[in-house]
Amino acid sequence: MRRLSIILLFAVISVVSAYAAKPLKIELWPSGPRTVSKNPNDTARMWVYLPKKEVATGRAVIICPGGGYSHLAMDHEGHNWANFFNKMGIAAIVLKYRMPHGDCRVPIEDAEAAMRLTRSMAASWNLKTDQIGIMGSSAGGHLASTIATHSKGDAAPNFQILFYPVISMDPAVTHRGSHDNFLGKEAKKKKELEYSNDLQVSRVTPRAFIVLSDDDHAVVPANGANYYLQCYRHDVPASLHVYPSGGHGWGYRDTFVYHIEMLLDLKSWLESF
Numbered sequence: 001m002r003r004l005s006i007i008l009l010f011a012v013i014s015v016v017s018a019y020a021a022k023p024l025k026i027e028l029w030p031s032g033p034r035t036v037s038k039n040p041n042d043t044a045r046m047w048v049y050l051p052k053k054e055v056a057t058g059r060a061v062i063i064c065p066g067g068g069y070s071h072l073a074m075d076h077e078g079h080n081w082a083n084f085f086n087k088m089g090i091a092a093i094v095l096k097y098r099m100p101h102g103d104c105r106v107p108i109e110d111a112e113a114a115m116r117l118t119r120s121m122a123a124s125w126n127l128k129t130d131q132i133g134i135m136g137s138s139a140g141g142h143l144a145s146t147i148a149t150h151s152k153g154d155a156a157p158n159f160q161i162l163f164y165p166v167i168s169m170d171p172a173v174t175h176r177g178s179h180d181n182f183l184g185k186e187a188k189k190k191k192e193l194e195y196s197n198d199l200q201v202s203r204v205t206p207r208a209f210i211v212l213s214d215d216d217h218a219v220v221p222a223n224g225a226n227y228y229l230q231c232y233r234h235d236v237p238a239s240l241h242v243y244p245s246g247g248h249g250w251g252y253r254d255t256f257v258y259h260i261e262m263l264l265d266l267k268s269w270l271e272s273f
Contacts, residue, residue: 023047023082023094028113035109038101044110046117049082049092050125058128059270060091061161062114066138066249069100069107069181076251077137077163084252084263088270091125093118097143102184104195111147112155119154133159133206137251138219139178141165142197145227148208149200157206159273161266164212164248167223168196175219198223201230207237209269211262213246237273241265 028044050056065077072078078094085092097110111134119129134157136144141162148160166178169192183191193199208231212224221242231238243258250256 023049026117028110028117033098033106033109035103035105037098037106038103039099042098043096044098044113045096046114047079047094047096048125049086049094051086051089051091053126055087055089056091056126057089057131058126059089059131059133060093060118060125060127061085061133061135062093062095062111062118062157064095064097064111064134064136064140064143066136066140066163068175068177069139069142070177071099072096072140073137073249073251076253077140077249080252081135088267090270091127100182102181104182104191107143107182108146108150111143112151115147115151115155115157129154130158133157133161135161135163136165137163138249139166139175139182141224142167142178142182142195145197146195148206149197149202159206159208161209162211162224162227163251164216164219165210165224165227166219167198167227169193170196173220173222173226175223178219198226198230201227201234201236203234203236205231205234205236207273209239209241209266211241211243211265213243213248213250215245216248218248239265239269 026046063078063081065072065074067073082092095114097107100106118132122129134144134147144160145167148157166175168174169179210224210228212221228238228240246256
């Protein structure tokens with residue numbers, strides 16, 4: 001049965017990938033951001049891929065690509081996911097957030113603005129305000145888990161999807177480049193603890209899907225595993241998938257040896273609630 005499911009999913013992906021819906025492109029800060037980036041030419045925007053009305057579930061996911069908080073992998077960790085989610089009736093919103101250059105407020109404010117804007121557009125985009133999730137890969141996973149554990153009200157997501165995420169800012173566990181770009185090389189211990197998101201999980205943290213490779217040498221698996229354990233400790237529904245190989249940064253690439261299995265796992269999880 002699983003083999004048949006894999007064959008059917010592969011066929012669906014092959015057909016759907018040829019029909020990428022034209023997204024809405026929205027500038028997040030048309031009148032200027034609250035916190036100005038050190039790079040004045042860096043702007044935040046999002047691309048909104050809406051599913052066909054007849055299959056829309058009212059659910060949306062805001063996608064934060066990774067890149068060590070120094071650049072963004074916009075395609076395989078961003079735009080390439082749109083068809084997968086649209087086929088499930090889920091709106092895919094790809095976020096280009098600004099780089100922090102040591103000021104963590106910059107990407108956080110961008111992600112929170114994207115969450116609030118998406119909820120404010122719920123009626124126009126055929127969404128349900130209690131079905132807005134966030135997804136991130138690598139450093140984007142750190143941003144997504146930061147929003148999931150720190151943000152309140154309309155900026156708080158209802159679920160989170162984390163791909164090989166940076167979670168901790170502890171120098172012994174973190175991805176050093178992400179740490180330095182997010183907090184600065186001379187970050188104080190208090191800030192490192194505040195943005196070690198495994199330590200920020202509470203009983204109101206939204207349910208989580210966490211996926212990574214056992215042989216990831218860029219972002220050590222302890223990041224995602226520790227986050228899962230804290231979710232378990234705080235009775236937060238969470239699903240952890242660790243694939244035997246694949247390294248880091250595979251995103252939606254079909255060259256990842258467990259690509260189809262990963263899509264099935266994610267699809268099953270999304271259909272479970």
